[in-house]
Amino acid sequence: MVTAVDAAAVVKPVAPQRGGLWRYILIRLVLIIPTVFILVTVVFLLMRVTGDPITAALGGKLPPDQLAERIHEAGYDRPLIIQYAEYIGGVFRGDFGNTITDGRPVVTILLQYGSATLELALYALIVAFVLGIPLGLLAAYRRDRWQDAALRIGAILGYATPIFFLGMVLKLIFSVGLGVLPASGRAGTRTELALQSLDGQTGIYLIDAIRLGRADAIGDVLWHAVLPALALGILTAGIFLRLVRTNVIGTLGSQYVTSARARGVGEYRLVTKHAYRPALIPIVTVIGLQIAVLLSGAVLTETTFEWKGIGFMLSEYLKARDFVAVQGIVVMIAVVVAVTNFIVDVVAALIDPRVRY
Secondary structure (H helix, E strand, C coil): CHHHHHHHHHHCCCCCCCCHHHHHHHHHHHHHHHHHHHHHHHHHHHHHCCCCCHHHHHHCCCCCCHHHHHHHHHHCCCCCHHHHHHHHHHCCCCCCEEECCCEHHHHHHHHHHHEEEHHHHHHHHHHHHHHHHHHHHHHHHHHCCCHHHHHHHHHHHHHHHHHHHHHHHHHHHHHCCCCCCCCCCCHHHHHHHHHHHHCCCCCCCHHHHHCCCCCHHHHHHHHHHHHHHHHHHHHHHHHHHHHHHHHCCCHHHHHHHHHHHHCCHHHCCCCCCHHHHHHHHHHHHHHHHHHHCCCCCCHHHHHHHHHHHHHHHHHHHCCCCHHHHHHHHHHHHHHHHHHHHHHHHHHHHHHHHHHHH
């Protein structure tokens, strides 16, 4: 027999934990430090597997005495633990060393070319949202019909096709075959010269073109971005499509949607109004993981389209075996991914309180 006290205990609402959000944010923020520390350590050790960076980059190009002198000047003949301690100290000061091949500070390269990769990643995310979310809703709306099957096959092909192969196909079709889109570069020569003359360049060509106040420059920048953004964005669009489809179908089976259907609400309205927003919560969470995918894919995309960003420079320094530059670029990418995942976790916790409990 259930007493009144027991009944009151049953229906008594559970009060939310105070400070739950801030505690969650603090924990996620603190976790960035060991994550970055481990990544830096792993990258440092991997770069030393083949020996010191001087020998890797200049071995066979300099006489043995000059090579030994360069190694001694750079401090690579000292114990590995001392090199590691100095490198960690430099990273915390924002000093990633100088490249071996051209003697430039790695930080300068990161600042100069990082904005180009950021711009490309933003374009690719826009493509992924524009293609993935509406097509995912359509696949859920036309569930188990030919449209759904075709879209699912397209999604699998989208994220399974190598980016460099997709990029080459797009170039052959739209640049070589149809001649409607540029095959490489971030802008035409005239636009490049105009942007370089601009004071206080941001490195993001679209922003600089808007500041320049020329419609032809804005159009040129956007026109050059179409193919690289498609090549990189289709990969993420396929993942978004399948996520949206799966979560919308799951939401359509929930109780409140069933109640709305019983009240006579049409299926199209149920998909676009009632099941749409809850299905976007997993998308926000996955964005953090896709940033890593976009940055890794940017290496191949930028090389294919000669989009001079961090990925393009990483491939150039890999060819030159300049492991100091490679080490700095990889560490910076790891830091960006860690920080992005932290931001995405916070946004997900704000959208869905269940994340932080």
